[in-house]
Amino acid sequence: MILAAGYGKRLRPLTDRIPKPLVEVGGKPLVVHHLEKLAAAGFREVVINLGHLGSKIPEALGDGSKWAMRIDYSDEGPDPLETGGGLAKALPLLGQDAFLVVNGDVWCDLDFSTIPQSLQPRDDALLYLAPQPSWRDRGDFSLTKEGRVQAIEEPDLLYTGIALYHPRILDGAKVEKFSIVPRLKDAIAKNRVGGILHEGVWDDVGTPERLEAIQRGVG
Secondary structure, eight states: OEEOOOOOGGGTTGGGTSOGGGOEETTEEHHHHHHHHHHHTTOOEEEEEEOTTTTHHHHHHTTSGGGTSEEEEEEOTTSOOHHHHHHHHHHHHHOSSOEEEEETTEEEOOOGGGSOSSOOTTOSEEEEEEEOOTTOSSOSBEEOTTSBEEOOSSOOEEEEEEEEEOGGGGTTOOSSSOOSHHHHHHHHHTTOEEEEEOOSOEEEOOSHHHHHHHHHHHO
16 A cells, blocks of 8 residues: 555645655655565555545556556545554455555665565564664664564664555444554554564655655656
């Protein structure tokens, strides 16, 4: 599932006319970079959630046949449901097994074919983490030598926006606006979240300055 419903407020005025996943890097939209990598890794079914200016995304991408895949859209309307609510709404399209989630506004050189196809038996999630960049004054999580995610006082790693989730992390969830973070932290506290450190290229295309820096690097 590619998360593409957010407002992208920090990228205004650019995102007043296009949704953030359609912002171009290297001559093509961010979401197209994701679709190309997913297709190359063998993914054939993708769900994309829609929110802010959402109709522009299916207009640009169609049904996915261009990438030899099928795209289903989960339309959240004009008021996006945040990550938790978005996943809960899309769950009927995602099936009963672990599914990959990718934020539509990240720039990353991760080879998607290296992502495990399943979770460890008891795990609810597997997070890809990156070293804390200079533009963030605090990390999100830490990682043990055994590859377990921890929520500690002074975390040194950032969540990349790429993760495997098991549907049970949403057990009992309603289709309403909510963050996945409390459920994720509860699973971490129960030692049910694994992690992988990505030390390659990664950035969150969150501001005009970071977008410009990425475009310079690609160009």
